Amino acid sequence: GAEPEKGGxxxxxxxxxxxxxxxxxxxxxxxxxxxxxxxxxxxxxxxLLDPKKYEVVNQDILVGLNNVLFGSGEKFxxxxxxxxxxxxxxxxxxxxxxxxFLMPEIKRVSKxxxxxxxxxxxxxxxxxxxxxxxxxxxxxxxxxxxxxxxxGVTAIETGRLPDSDESLNSQKEHKKNRxxxxxxxxxxGPHTQEKLADKxxxxxxxxxxxxxxxxKETGRPSGTGTPQTTKKVTPIGEGSKANYSLSSxxxxxxxxxxxxxxxxxxxxxxxxxxxxxxxxxEVAEAVAEIIVVNEEPGNWNKKVKGYVKKPVDQNMERVxxxxxxxxxxxxxxxxxxxxxxxxx
Numbered sequence: 001g002a003e004p005e006k007g008g009x010x011x012x013x014x015x016x017x018x019x020x021x022x023x024x025x026x027x028x029x030x031x032x033x034x035x036x037x038x039x040x041x042x043x044x045x046x047x048l049l050d051p052k053k054y055e056v057v058n059q060d061i062l063v064g065l066n067n068v069l070f071g072s073g074e075k076f077x078x079x080x081x082x083x084x085x086x087x088x089x090x091x092x093x094x095x096x097x098x099x100x101f102l103m104p105e106i107k108r109v110s111k112x113x114x115x116x117x118x119x120x121x122x123x124x125x126x127x128x129x130x131x132x133x134x135x136x137x138x139x140x141x142x143x144x145x146x147x148x149x150x151x152g153v154t155a156i157e158t159g160r161l162p163d164s165d166e167s168l169n170s171q172k173e174h175k176k177n178r179x180x181x182x183x184x185x186x187x188x189g190p191h192t193q194e195k196l197a198d199k200x201x202x203x204x205x206x207x208x209x210x211x212x213x214x215x216k217e218t219g220r221p222s223g224t225g226t227p228q229t230t231k232k233v234t235p236i237g238e239g240s241k242a243n244y245s246l247s248s249x250x251x252x253x254x255x256x257x258x259x260x261x262x263x264x265x266x267x268x269x270x271x272x273x274x275x276x277x278x279x280x281x282e283v284a285e286a287v288a289e290i291i292v293v294n295e296e297p298g299n300w301n302k303k304v305k306g307y308v309k310k311p312v313d314q315n316m317e318r319v320x321x322x323x324x325x326x327x328x329x330x331x332x333x334x335x336x337x338x339x340x341x342x343x344x
Contacts, residue, residue, distance in 0.1 A: 094123045134159070148174040149183060203271065203280075248342035252297050256338060259300045260288045266308045287311045292337035293322045 102121055110118035135156055142152035148170045151162050162170060177183055263284040264276055276284065291300050291307050294315040313319045318340070326336035 091123075098123075243344045244339055244342045245344050248344075249338060252338045252341050255297050255300060256288065256292055256334070259291060259304070260284060262301050262304045263288045263291075263308065266304050270308060283311075289332075289334040289337070292341070293319055293333050297341050 098121055106118050106121065138147065138152055138155045141147040141155075142149065147155060147162075147167075151167070151170055155161055174183070264281065267276060267280055267284055267287075268274065271280065287304075287307050290311055290313065291303055294307075294313055295303050295318075322333060322336045322340045325331075325339050326333055329336070329339070331339070
């Protein structure tokens with residue numbers, strides 16, 4: 001349109017322009033005169049993202065929530081009830097969000113993408129209780145048998161304990177499994193103890209067989225009653241048929257002590273144990289005595305494995321000579337074998 005002194009605005013043109021804007025099928029062209037003030041309007045993004053506009057809302061939520069949960073002048077029981085009610089409502093709201101919005105969206109997206117299956121979302125469980133101490137209590141109830149394994153897992157996960165009827169039925173089913181050898185405790189139940197007893201009995205039988213196959217000591221054992229007074233006992237080297245080297249006796253006794261350790265190590269391998277019991281140690285000493293009586297000191301450690309497998313005399317000529325020394329000096333076969341090996 002023209003300025004007022006030049007004829008003004010053409011009314012017909014204005015009417016035509018209105019029709020253009022009302023008709024949706026015709027492209028729109030803005031026709032303006034000098035009175036039109038056009039400018040680009042750019043939204044202020046900084047004001048939209050400014051956290052200040054949420055401060056009032058956050059403060060209202062904080063004050064209101066604290067008042068609901070920890071109102072002044074409330075008793076602990078009332079506060080605890082409020083907290084439980086609030087947590088219950090929060091769980092309900094979470095479930096409603098999943099069922100009414102999130103789950104339908106997951107199904108829709110999965111269908112659009114051609115998935116055969118879709119995930120099921122779950123919120124993390126909310127609990128204001130001290131779960132660690134409660135879990136220890138539940139574990140202890142499982143250990144002493146008050147709770148069955150299934151009841152214990154349910155109690156730890158959900159905090160629900162069975163009533164008397166449920167507990168009775170569960171214990172009956174649990175007893176059937178225990179009778180079959182299931183759910184044995186680490187410390188050992190009846191079935192485990194029965195196996196250990198059988199294994200112990202077998203070991204005792206082996207030890208008894210080994211003792212039966214060992215030769216008996218001849219002569220008077222040391223420390224058994226009053227010393228013999230009817231026979232004159234002469235010191236070693238005086239009035240005896242042989243002389244013995246004191247240094248050789250000392251060396252051979254040290255070798256014999258190491259021999260016992262070697263026999264014990266071999267018995268541990270045979271029985272597959274880390275430590276020998278009292279009876280097994282006695283067997284080790286007996287096997288070492290047989291080796292000392294039958295073999296030369298240089299062959300003692302070499303012959304350990306063979307004598308452990310078959311603990312019997314193998315050099316009868318040497319055994320007879322050792323027994324003569326034992327009778328002559330009134331000592332056991334072990335010391336007599338050391339003396340025989342220490343002859344000069």
